[in-house]
Amino acid sequence: MPIESRVRSRARRLRLEVDGHKVSVPAGTTVLYAAELAGVSIPSLCSHKELSPFGGCRLCAVDIAGIGGHPLACSTVVTDSMEVTTDTDGLRELRQEILQLILSEHPCSCIFCGEQDECRRSLTTIRKAGVTTGCRSCPNDGDCELQRVVEQVGITEIGYPITYRGLEAEHDDPFFDRDYNLCILCGRCVRVCNEVRGTSVLAFKYRGRKTLIGPAFGTSHIEAGCEFCGACVSVCPTGALAEKVSKWDGKADGVETSTCPFCGIGCRLEVAHKDGRLSSVSGALDSEINDGQLCVRGRFGLPEATHHYLRARQPMLRRGAYFRVANWDEALGEVAERLKQVAPDEFLMLVSSDLSNEGLFAAQRLVRSGLGANGVDSTAGASLPGGPGVWSRLFSLPVSIKALSEAETVIVAGLDSRFSFSVVGVQVRRAMREGARLVAVDARESNLARMADEWVRPEPGDEARALVEAVRKWPGGGTLAVVVGPRVFDCPGAGELVSRLETLAQDEGVTVVPLVHGANIRGALELGALGGVLPGPRPDEGRGLTLADMRAGKHPKVLYLVGEAPFTTRPDCDFVVAQDLYLPPFAVDAFLPAASFAEAEGTLTNLEGRVQELRAVERLPVGAVHGFALPDWKIFSDLAGRLGRSDLEYADAAAVRKTIRAEVSGFAAEGDRAPRRMAPAELPVEPAGDTVQGTGRFVLVPERASFRHRGIDLAGVVEGLGELHLEEGLRMNVADMTRLGVEPGGTVTVSLGSRRVAVAARPDPDCPRRAAYVSLIEAWGGVGGEAADPALELLSRLAARPVRVRISAGDRSPARKRGGAHVPGR
Amino acid sequence: MAAVTRPQPELDDLPASSPPIDPWAQIVQGFDGNRSDLVPVLQRAQSLLGYLPPDAVRRVARWLRLSESEVFGVATFYAQFRFTPPGRHHVRICLGTACHVKGGVQMLETIQRRLGVGAGETTADGEYDVERVACLGCCALAPVLTLDEAIHGQMSVLKLQGILDAEASA
Ligand code: SF4
Ligand code: SF4
Ligand code: SF4
Ligand code: FES
Ligand code: FES
Numbered sequence: 001m002p003i004e005s006r007v008r009s010r011a012r013r014l015r016l017e018v019d020g021h022k023v024s025v026p027a028g029t030t031v032l033y034a035a036e037l038a039g040v041s042i043p044s045l046c047s048h049k050e051l052s053p054f055g056g057c058r059l060c061a062v063d064i065a066g067i068g069g070h071p072l073a074c075s076t077v078v079t080d081s082m083e084v085t086t087d088t089d090g091l092r093e094l095r096q097e098i099l100q101l102i103l104s105e106h107p108c109s110c111i112f113c114g115e116q117d118e119c120r121r122s123l124t125t126i127r128k129a130g131v132t133t134g135c136r137s138c139p140n141d142g143d144c145e146l147q148r149v150v151e152q153v154g155i156t157e158i159g160y161p162i163t164y165r166g167l168e169a170e171h172d173d174p175f176f177d178r179d180y181n182l183c184i185l186c187g188r189c190v191r192v193c194n195e196v197r198g199t200s201v202l203a204f205k206y207r208g209r210k211t212l213i214g215p216a217f218g219t220s221h222i223e224a225g226c227e228f229c230g231a232c233v234s235v236c237p238t239g240a241l242a243e244k245v246s247k248w249d250g251k252a253d254g255v256e257t258s259t260c261p262f263c264g265i266g267c268r269l270e271v272a273h274k275d276g277r278l279s280s281v282s283g284a285l286d287s288e289i290n291d292g293q294l295c296v297r298g299r300f301g302l303p304e305a306t307h308h309y310l311r312a313r314q315p316m317l318r319r320g321a322y323f324r325v326a327n328w329d330e331a332l333g334e335v336a337e338r339l340k341q342v343a344p345d346e347f348l349m350l351v352s353s354d355l356s357n358e359g360l361f362a363a364q365r366l367v368r369s370g371l372g373a374n375g376v377d378s379t380a381g382a383s384l385p386g387g388p389g390v391w392s393r394l395f396s397l398p399v400s401i402k403a404l405s406e407a408e409t410v411i412v413a414g415l416d417s418r419f420s421f422s423v424v425g426v427q428v429r430r431a432m433r434e435g436a437r438l439v440a441v442d443a444r445e446s447n448l449a450r451m452a453d454e455w456v457r458p459e460p461g462d463e464a465r466a467l468v469e470a471v472r473k474w475p476g477g478g479t480l481a482v483v484v485g486p487r488v489f490d491c492p493g494a495g496e497l498v499s500r501l502e503t504l505a506q507d508e509g510v511t512v513v514p515l516v517h518g519a520n521i522r523g524a525l526e527l528g529a530l531g532g533v534l535p536g537p538r539p540d541e542g543r544g545l546t547l548a549d550m551r552a553g554k555h556p557k558v559l560y561l562v563g564e565a566p567f568t569t570r571p572d573c574d575f576v577v578a579q580d581l582y583l584p585p586f587a588v589d590a591f592l593p594a595a596s597f598a599e600a601e602g603t604l605t606n607l608e609g610r611v612q613e614l615r616a617v618e619r620l621p622v623g624a625v626h627g628f629a630l631p632d633w634k635i636f637s638d639l640a641g642r643l644g645r646s647d648l649e650y651a652d653a654a655a656v657r658k659t660i661r662a663e664v665s666g667f668a669a670e671g672d673r674a675p676r677r678m679a680p681a682e683l684p685v686e687p688a689g690d691t692v693q694g695t696g697r698f699v700l701v702p703e704r705a706s707f708r709h710r711g712i713d714l715a716g717v718v719e720g721l722g723e724l725h726l727e728e729g730l731r732m733n734v735a736d737m738t739r740l741g742v743e744p745g746g747t748v749t750v751s752l753g754s755r756r757v758a759v760a761a762r763p764d765p766d767c768p769r770r771a772a773y774v775s776l777i778e779a780w781g782g783v784g785g786e787a788a789d790p791a792l793e794l795l796s797r798l799a800a801r802p803v804r805v806r807i808s809a810g811d812r813s814p815a816r817k818r819g820g821a822h823v824p825g826r
Numbered sequence: 827m828a829a830v831t832r833p834q835p836e837l838d839d840l841p842a843s844s845p846p847i848d849p850w851a852q853i854v855q856g857f858d859g860n861r862s863d864l865v866p867v868l869q870r871a872q873s874l875l876g877y878l879p880p881d882a883v884r885r886v887a888r889w890l891r892l893s894e895s896e897v898f899g900v901a902t903f904y905a906q907f908r909f910t911p912p913g914r915h916h917v918r919i920c921l922g923t924a925c926h927v928k929g930g931v932q933m934l935e936t937i938q939r940r941l942g943v944g945a946g947e948t949t950a951d952g953e954y955d956v957e958r959v960a961c962l963g964c965c966a967l968a969p970v971l972t973l974d975e976a977i978h979g980q981m982s983v984l985k986l987q988g989i990l991d992a993e994a995s996a
Contacts, residue, residue, distance in 0.1 A: 200892065200896050201893065203898060207902070216880070216883055216894040217898060224893075451891050
C-alpha cells in the first residue's frame with residue numbers, strides 16, 4: 001500500500017523527535033518517512049515509498065531511545081514520543097561498513113574513479129566507469145541512486161576484496177536489458193512486480209551467495225508472463241535494469257505530463273525529452289487513474305512510434321507516373337480543388353478514433369458543414385461491439401477506475417490484462433490486496449482468472465450470458481465493480497447484459513468499466529466522427545456513404561483517409577487523399593503529413609469521459625530534415641480556408657475546443673478533467689443475437705486487435721512488440737493442435753459454412769479446448785508497404801462474432817487449389 | 827480464506843514438455859489449495875516424480891494461484907528440491923564440517939571434472955546425478971561420499987578416481 005493511503009486511512013497523530021526536530025505524523029508511519037517529513041534524510045537503498053518495508057540493505061539503521069541495537073528506520077513504526085537519532089559517529093561508521101560490503105559485490109570503479117568530475121562534465125564514459133568492470137551496461141542518465149547514497153554516506157574506498165559475479169547480461173527479452181552483476185539485491189523489483197503489479201514474474205532464486213533475481217528456471221521474461229510494464233526498471237536504484245531505447249540518451253532536458261495516446265484508459269504520463277525529442281516515458285503519479293503504473297505500450301512504445309524511420313513527414317502529390325514531394329500550398333490547393341468539385345454523396349472521409357478531440361471535431365465539421373456531405377465514418381464504428389447505440393448507453397453509466405480499485409467485490413469478464421488494459425488489471429489486484437473478492441468470467445485461463453477467488457469458465461464465446469448470471473448472484477450492499485472486456489459485447493446475450501448493467505448501476509455502490517479499444521473512441525462518439533452519429537452524440541438522419549458501403553462494393557469518387565487505411569489494396573476511387581504519419585500500403589493521389597500525438601497540443605477523452613491534455617514534447621525545427629507535419633485540426637482548418645469557409649478556420653487547438661463547447665453540451669470546460677457521463681441517444685445498434693451460429697466442433701472467437709495506433713500495427717513500428725507476436729495467427733489449445741497433428745506455426749483450414757480459410761495456428765496455453773481465437777484486422781495501414789496477413793483479413797470479414805467452425809489440419813483453402821498466390825497487394 | 831471455486835484445468839490443457847504429470851491427482855490429494863501448503867505439495871510432487879520438472883512447477887503454481895517464479899523461488903531456497911531428473915546412479919558428497927575440513931571440496935571438484943556436472947545436476951547420459959549433503963552422520967570416516975547405497979569413507983582423490991574407473995568399466 002502506498003504511504004499516502006496508509007497515512008490517509010488513519011486519523012490518530014503521534015509526536016516524535018528526529019535529531020531534535022519535532023514532527024507529528026499519523027499512526028502507522030515508519031520512522032524513515034517520519035524523518036523525511038522532519039526534513040532529515042536517512043540513507044536507504046531498499047525502501048521505496050510505494051512498497052512494503054523489506055529491511056534488506058540495513059543502511060537506514062538509527063538509534064531510538066529505549067530500543068537496543070540499531071533498529072531499521074524503514075521497518076520500524078513510529079510510537080508516541082519516540083526520540084530518534086540518525087547521525088552519530090557510530091551510525092556513520094556502521095553505514096560505511098555496510099555500504100562497503102554492498103559495493104564489494106558491485107562493479108563500482110565509477111564511484112571511486114579519480115576522473116569523476118572531469119568525466120561527469122564530458123560524459124566520455126558511461127556513469128564514469130571503465131569498460132573492464134562491466135559498468136558500461138549502465139545507462140548514462142545521471143540517475144544512479146547508489147552513487148547518491150555513496151555520496152551521502154561518504155566513503156571513498158572499499159576495504160573488502162571485490163568480487164565480480166561474472167553473470168552474462170540478459171539482452172534477449174524486448175524493451176529492457178538486465179545485468180544482474182550490478183544488482184544489489186534490494187528486492188525493489190521483486191516487490192513492485194509482486195505487490196503493485198501482482199504479476200510476480202520476479203522472485204529471489206537460490207540462496208546465500210548465489211541469490212539471483214529472475215523468473216523460474218531461468219526462463220525468459222516473455223515465457224514467465226512478464227507484462228513489460230517497466231515498473232521494475234523504474235524502481236531499480238542501480239543500472240541493473242535499463243530501458244533499451246533510451247539507454248544512451250543521457251540525462252533528460254525536461255519532463256512534461258501528458259496523456260497516453262494508445263488506449264481509452266488515458267493513463268497520465270511523464271514524458272522525458274532530450275534535444276527536442278521524446279526520450280522515454282514513465283507513469284505519472286495520478287491517483288485518479290494509473291497511479292504511476294502503465295502498460296507495455298505506454299511505457300515502452302512511444303519513442304519508437306514517434307521516431308520510426310518510415311515516418312512520412314512531407315506533403316506529397318501524384319503527378320502522372322510520379323509521386324513526389326510537394327509543399328503545403330500545392331498539396332492543400334490540389335486537395336481543396338477536388339473537394340470543391342465532388343458531389344456530396346460521392347465523398348467519404350474515414351477518420352481514426354485515435355485522433356485528438358480537436359482533430360475529430362474539425363474533421364466531421366469540415367465534411368458536414370464545409371462540404372454539405374454526410375460521408376464521415378470510422379473503423380471506430382466497427383470497434384464498438386454492438387454499435388454506437390450500445391456504447392452511448394454504456395458511457396452514460398458511472399465509469400470509474402478509482403472506484404474499481406476500492407470495490408469490495410470485483411467481477412471481471414473476458415479480460416486478460418497482461419498486455420491490454422494492464423492498468424485496469426493493476427487496480428483489480430489493488431482491490432484484492434485490500435480484501436476484495438474477485439470473480440472472473442472467462443473461457444480463457446486469463447491472468448485474472450488465474451488469481452480469482454471464483455473462476456466461472458463458460459463455453460468459449462459465451463461470456464456475456466455467464467456474466468449476467470454472475471452479476472445476478474451479487475447479493476447487493478457494499479461496493480461492486482464490473483469490468484467488461486471488449487470481446488464480451490460480441491457474445492450472444494450482450495443485449496441483455498447491457499440492460500442488466502444499466503439496472504445494476506442505479507445502485508450507488510456500483511461502478512461499471514466497459515472496455516473498448518481505440519484511444520479516443522469515446523471522443524469520436526461524442527463528437528460525431530462516426531457514420532450515423534452527429535456531435536452530442538445525436539442520431540444523424542441524413543444518409544452518407546459509410547465504410548460498410550465500401551465493403552459492399554459502393555465506392556466514393558473522392559476518399560479522404562485520416563489516420564487510417566482499412567484496406568490492403570487501393571480502393572476503386574478517382575482520388576484518394578491520406579492524412580497520416582505513415583504512407584498507406586497502396587498508391588494514393590495526395591499525402592498530407594499529420595503531427596503525431598507528441599508533436600501537437602490537444603485533448604483526448606478517456607473511457608470515463610475525462611478530457612485530458614496532450615502536450616507537444618517534440619520540438620524539432622521545421623524543414624526538410626524533420627519535416628513539415630501539421631496537427632490534424634490545422635490541416636482541416638487550412639482546407640476550409642481554401643474552400644472559402646473562414647467560419648471553419650481555427651487559430652489554435654483552444655479555438656477548436658471553444659467551438660466544440662458551443663456545439664456539444666456537456667463537453668468539459670477548459671482544463672477540467674473530471675469524469676463525465678454521456679446522455680444516452682438513439683443511435684444505430686447491431687444486436688449480437690442469442691446463440692452462437694454455425695456448425696462445427698470448434699468455436700472461433702474474434703477479438704478486436706488492440707495494438708493499433710492511427711491505423712498502423714504497432715508491432716510493425718515498435719520492435720519489442722513485434723517480438724511478442726501477440727496478434728498473429730489462429731491461437732488454439734495445445735492439446736487440440738496435437739490431436740489434429742499440427743505443429744506450432746503449422747497450417748490449419750478453418751471452414752465456416754462453405755468458406756474455407758487456411759491460416760497458421762499457434763499454441764496458446766490459456767486457450768480452452770475446442771476453441772480458436774483470432775485478432776480481427778479492421779484497420780491496418782501497414783508500414784513500409786507491408787500488408788496484413790490476407791487470410792486473417794478474410795477471417796475478420798467472415799467472423800465478426802463468435803461462430804462455430806470446423807478446423808482441420810493442412811491447407812485446404814480454395815486459394816491453394818487454384819495453386820495461385822493468395823496474397824493480394826504484395 | 828473464503829472458499830475458492832475454480833474449474834480444474836483439463837489434464838491436457840497444459841503444454842506437454844518433459845515427462846507428462848500423470849500423478850497429478852495424487853500430488854494434490856488431501857490438500858485444498860491453500861498457499862501455505864506449497865512446500866508439502868512440492869515435496870509430494872518430488873517424491874512421486876523424482877524431481878520438479880517445469881510442468882509440475884507450473885501446475886502447482888496455477889493450482890495455488892501463485893506465479894511460477896514464486897514457486898520456483900521458494901523451491902530453490904530449500905536444498906531438498908531438485909530440478910533435473912535423477913540419474914541411474916546417485917552420488918552424494920558430504921560437505922559437512924568434518925568432511926569439509928578433510929577435503930570434501932576436492933572430492934566434489936574431482937566428481938565435477940570426471941562427470942562434467944556439479945551438485946544438483948545430472949549427466950547428459952542420465953547415468954549419474956550428484957548431490958551435496960551437509961552431514962552423513964559418519965564424520966569419523968571423513969571425507970565421506972556415497973555411491974547409491976554404498977558408503978565410501980576416508981576418501982582421497984585417487985581412491986575416488988579408482989571407484990569411478992571401476993564403475994565405468996563395470
Ligand atoms: S516489467 Fe513489470 S511485469 Fe515484467 S518483471 Fe518488471 S515489474 Fe514485473
Ligand atoms: S535488479 Fe535492481 S531493483 Fe531488482 S534487486 Fe537488483 S538492484 Fe534491486
Ligand atoms: S493502459 Fe492504455 S492508456 Fe495506460 S499506458 Fe497502456 S495503452 Fe496507455
Ligand atoms: S532502507 Fe531500511 S533496510 Fe534498506
Ligand atoms: S561432515 Fe561429512 S559425514 Fe559428518
